[in-house]
Amino acid sequence: MTAQPKLELKDVTKSFGRNHVLRGVNISIEKGKSLVVIGGSGTGKSVMIKCVLGLLSPDKGSIKVDGVETAGATGKSRDELMKKFGMLFQGGALFDSLPIWENVGFGLMQGKGVSKEEARVVAIEKLRAVGLAPRVADLLPAELSGGMQKRVGLARAIAANPEIIFFDEPTTGLDPIMADVINDLIVETSKGLGATTLSITHDMASARKIADNIAMIYKGEIIWQGDAKDIDHSGNEYVDQFIKGSATGPIKMEV
Amino acid sequence: MSIAEEKTAETKRGWSPLDSLQGLGATVLNFLASAGRLFRFTAQAIYHCFTPPFYPRLLLRQLIDIGYYSLPVVGMTALFTGMVLALQSYTGFSRFSAEGAVATVVVLSVTRELAPVLAGLMVAGRIGASIAAELGTMRVTEQIDALTTLSTNPFKYLVAPRLIAGTLMLPVLVLIADVIGVFGGYLVGVYKLGFAPENYLHKTWEYLTYDDVVSGLWKASAFGFIVTLMGCYNGYNSQRGAQGVGAAVTTAVVSSSILILITNYFLTQLFFAGK
Ligand SMILES: Nc1ncnc2c1ncn2[C@@H]1O[C@H](COP(=O)(O)OP(=O)(O)OP(=O)(O)O)[C@@H](O)[C@H]1O
Ligand SMILES: [Mg+2]
Numbered sequence: 230m231t232a233q234p235k236l237e238l239k240d241v242t243k244s245f246g247r248n249h250v251l252r253g254v255n256i257s258i259e260k261g262k263s264l265v266v267i268g269g270s271g272t273g274k275s276v277m278i279k280c281v282l283g284l285l286s287p288d289k290g291s292i293k294v295d296g297v298e299t300a301g302a303t304g305k306s307r308d309e310l311m312k313k314f315g316m317l318f319q320g321g322a323l324f325d326s327l328p329i330w331e332n333v334g335f336g337l338m339q340g341k342g343v344s345k346e347e348a349r350v351v352a353i354e355k356l357r358a359v360g361l362a363p364r365v366a367d368l369l370p371a372e373l374s375g376g377m378q379k380r381v382g383l384a385r386a387i388a389a390n391p392e393i394i395f396f397d398e399p400t401t402g403l404d405p406i407m408a409d410v411i412n413d414l415i416v417e418t419s420k421g422l423g424a425t426t427l428s429i430t431h432d433m434a435s436a437r438k439i440a441d442n443i444a445m446i447y448k449g450e451i452i453w454q455g456d457a458k459d460i461d462h463s464g465n466e467y468v469d470q471f472i473k474g475s476a477t478g479p480i481k482m483e484v
Numbered sequence: 485m486s487i488a489e490e491k492t493a494e495t496k497r498g499w500s501p502l503d504s505l506q507g508l509g510a511t512v513l514n515f516l517a518s519a520g521r522l523f524r525f526t527a528q529a530i531y532h533c534f535t536p537p538f539y540p541r542l543l544l545r546q547l548i549d550i551g552y553y554s555l556p557v558v559g560m561t562a563l564f565t566g567m568v569l570a571l572q573s574y575t576g577f578s579r580f581s582a583e584g585a586v587a588t589v590v591v592l593s594v595t596r597e598l599a600p601v602l603a604g605l606m607v608a609g610r611i612g613a614s615i616a617a618e619l620g621t622m623r624v625t626e627q628i629d630a631l632t633t634l635s636t637n638p639f640k641y642l643v644a645p646r647l648i649a650g651t652l653m654l655p656v657l658v659l660i661a662d663v664i665g666v667f668g669g670y671l672v673g674v675y676k677l678g679f680a681p682e683n684y685l686h687k688t689w690e691y692l693t694y695d696d697v698v699s700g701l702w703k704a705s706a707f708g709f710i711v712t713l714m715g716c717y718n719g720y721n722s723q724r725g726a727q728g729v730g731a732a733v734t735t736a737v738v739s740s741s742i743l744i745l746i747t748n749y750f751l752t753q754l755f756f757a758g759k
Binding site: 279282283284308311312314315316318319320321322323324325335336339340341385 | 625626627629630631632633634635636641
């Protein structure tokens with residue numbers, strides 16, 4: 230018998246009216262592994278993560294965490310589940326009315342009932358882990374650059390030592406060097422926690438760096454899934470076109 | 485078929501009673517769907533006002549924002565409303581030598597109707613708009629989603645403190661507005677219309693009952709609930725970036741203003757119809 234996957238999606242389907250965004254997504258991630266989902270803009274990558282997080286409810290399909298069905302979980306069981314998750318949002322989603330350290334310590338204070346003083350200590354430690362000096366702790370998010378905000382988002386995602394971390398396009402909008410720094414941080418911090426990660430990106434450099442496994446989503450379905458080192462000889466023309474970033478090929482951009 | 489004939493046929497089709505019926509049906513269904521969503525939101529919001537965890541610090545901040553910082557706007561509104569009421573009723577009543585009723589008219593209009601309704605409308609512009617803009621921005625920048633992923637219920641963290649603060653603070657504001665409004669009437673009555681101060685004050689108290697004031701405070705509470713609810717509802721459900729947030733603000737202010745006026749009529753009927 231193979232080990233139970235940490236996170237498993239089976240036939241997850243989601244539509245918005247006539248817009249069929251997810252048409253039966255199947256993925257599974259083993260404990261401690263990192264899966265990167267690649268795919269074009271608007272293919273439903275963020276929607277997929279939001280379904281797992283319970284921010285959107287899938288129309289159909291099953292989402293299992295540690296073998297337990299979570300689609301449609303509410304109340305207490307949803308709360309328990311959320312404590313296992315950390316999420317880095319595409320746009321950062323920092324609380325702009327709260328100072329940086331309260332942003333980072335938010336989950337600790339609200340979810341786990343940690344005291345303010347203790348949360349501040351942990352927050353500063355996590356900020357240091359993502360390469361930010363303690364003096365930013367008392368600034369507001371609007372006073373930081375985009376790259377620094379991404380780092381704060383990362384610090385917030387890992388603050389409560391989650392078992393599963395989701396990264397929604399951690400490197401978009403950053404210069405290549407900062408992107409590489411963030412990639413390193415993601416690898417370091419998730420390995421450090423022994424966390425399982427599910428990342429989304431259309432940045433191939435990032436995917437190569439973070440991923441143990443890569444899956445490609447196209448038109449709401451996973452069309453290829455495999456080992457990260459096999460990505461260059463996947464034998465799949467969609468994947469080839471995507472990693473080359475070529476305008477000609479089976480993927481047609483709807484303009 | 486000639487072109488002309490085709491045209492008439494088309495026009496006829498355009499006017500077919502079935503079509504308009506379909507349009508009407510769609511409108512009605514749409515309305516029912518949004519009413520249902522609003523109702524669900526309201527029920528959820530009220531439930532979360534009364535179940536822990538509570539956030540006293542956030543509630544305090546809203547109490548101050550809604551109560552204290554609305555004072556200048558509401559105070560000015562009340563002052564000038566009281567003043568103009570005295571002036572208008574004096575010029576009107578002097579036509580049938582009923583000038584003596586000015587003080588009574590001022591105090592009854594202010595406490596029963598004008599203070600709660602005008603304070604409600606001013607707060608709809610000030611608080612309703614800012615709640616819708618704040619929650620709307622939090623929605624489109626995914627901060628509301630982020631709250632959920634950090635084990636915090638956005639209803640408890642964002643909606644409940646605002647609803648409670650609105651419902652509690654509007655009566656306080658209106659009580660102050662009552663006093664200021666009556667004072668405005670007094671200023672005009674005494675310094676411009678030449679009433680004797682004791683006489684004016686006596687007339688103010690003479691016909692005023694407990695119910696006049698308390699009914700106004702109940703109304704205020706209802707309006708505070710409406711304003712904060714519509715602000716939260718529209719902000720929480722806003723979509724499509726900055727444009728969506730703008731639309732949410734407009735809808736919040738317009739719908740709460742209209743709801744205030746409608747609710748006011750029915751509350752007045754409830755309080756005074758039998759008397
Ligand atoms: N709340 C929503 N309501 C309606 N439609 C939505 C909603 N969220 C997403 N969509 C639609 O789902 C589709 C996929 O969106 P999604 O955000 O998942 O794309 P994505 O793959 O993350 O793209 P990107 O790489 O640009 O972030 C889009 O067509 C979008 O319009
Ligand atoms: Mg996305």
